[in-house]
Amino acid sequence: MALPSHILLWKLVLLRSSAVLLYSGPAGPPTAGSSVVSESKVSWAAGSAVVLRCQSPRMVWTQDRLHDRQRVVHWDLSGGPGGPARRLVDMYSAGEQRVYEPRDRGRLLLSPSAFHDGNFSLLIRAVEETDAGLYTCNLHHHYCHLYESTAIRLEVNDSPVAAGAYWDGEKEVLAVERGAPALLTCVNRAQVWTDWHLEEAQQVVHWDRQPPGVPHDRADRLLDLYASGERRAYGSPVLRDRMAVGTDAFARGDFSLLIDPLEPADEGTYSCHLHHHYCGLHERRVFHLRVTEPAAEPPPQDSPGNGSSHSGVPRPDPTLARGRSVINVIVPEGRAHFFQQLGYVLAVLLLFILLLVTVLLAARGRRRRGYEYSDEKHGESWRKDMNAGEPAVATGDQALYKNEDIQLDFKNNILKEKAELDHGLLPAKNIDLDREFRKEYCK
Secondary structure (H helix, E strand, C coil): CCCCHHHHHHHHHHHCCCCCCCECCCCCCCCCCCEEEEEEEEEEECCCCEEECCECHHHCCCCHHHCCCCEEEEEEEECCCCCCEEEEEEEECCCCEEECCHHHCCCEEECCCHHHHCECCEEECCCCHHHCEEEEEEEEECCCCEEEEEEEEEEEECCCCCCEEEECCCCEEEEEECCCCEEECCECCCHHHCCCCCHHHHEEEEEEEECCCCCHHHCEEEEEEECCCCEEECCCHHHHHCEECCCCHHHHCECCEEECCCCHHHCEEEEEEEEECCCCEEEEEEEEEEEECCCCCCCCCCCCCCCCCCCCCCCCCHHHHCCCCCCCCCCCCCHHHHHHHHHHHHHHHHHHHHHHHHHHHHHHHHHHHHHHHHHHHHHHHHHHHHHCHHHHHHHHHHHHHHHCCCCCCCCCHHHHHHHHHHHCCCCCCCCCHHHHHHHHHHC
């Protein structure tokens, strides 16, 4: 009973794990820098609209994950050295597979997941004598302009002992017994042949500007463009408003920079960097821009005579055409400018805090001195009241007593004195003992 094709494929891969496998990767790893493909000098007048052309058909965004038939693999067989090659089978990234000879249908197989795992090996289910020859595995990426090829020689014999694979110094040689299956290996797992990474995340374009006298490694970034639609602009707002790139740049491959209007301060070197990490594309186009003075307009034709025009329209002031009196200076904003402004704000805040603390301390000291003065004043008053408290009370009582006008009507003095004793309102009597003693002595 015949085994399914995918089981045969995996069994042959396990049996031939010690065989030599050819890995055909990209031409080289993408470099960090960009290779200069063009360099030109342009000169424009101030005030005009400038277009710096930067175009590349290789940067057209096609999204390989949508299987747009940009990638294709096909196997060819050449009967002998210098002989014509015939197409055996081919397959596109969309999964469409085509076998050219009717007798090879069902006998030649390619993995349906070849463009996902990078395994483009060809399986021959039963080798025949006419299958011997030189096989080539051709990988084409039309969008990225990449073409890679791998060669394998197949030998057919009747001895199972002679079956095996070896390297002849240029290519792999596979010896297979007649009637046995054969696996012609072609593996390439580079990003460009698989769907491991999205294409739109691998494309970026940016514009740089070098003022006169500034080297390339210290250029200022102007724009960043991504295939996903994201855009970033740098520099001052005045400069950003005058520079633009088309919104459909990745759809047309046109990343030209428009500067409108052009000013004398825009003079310098501009660079258009094209990076396509998916395709291994790193290019740079350089433009040396020189700004000239705008052409002066011819004066209006005046009538002869007194030099005045018949139209009655006042002529422009001739002093305005002598030259420009305004110099536009664009200072790029950087990180140092931000920290300088932040330092000013922090210094002002610190001075305010110190002033507030000083005012609070002064108010607290004045309040404390006020409390001490009040306590001293009240203490002296209290001591005076204590020293003169008893006489004051007596004087007050006497005054109260003197001020009282008791209107009593008594028949004699004995009743009056008795009533006063009951009320406790008798005035204090001053008895002079010496006088009383003298009275008694004189008697």
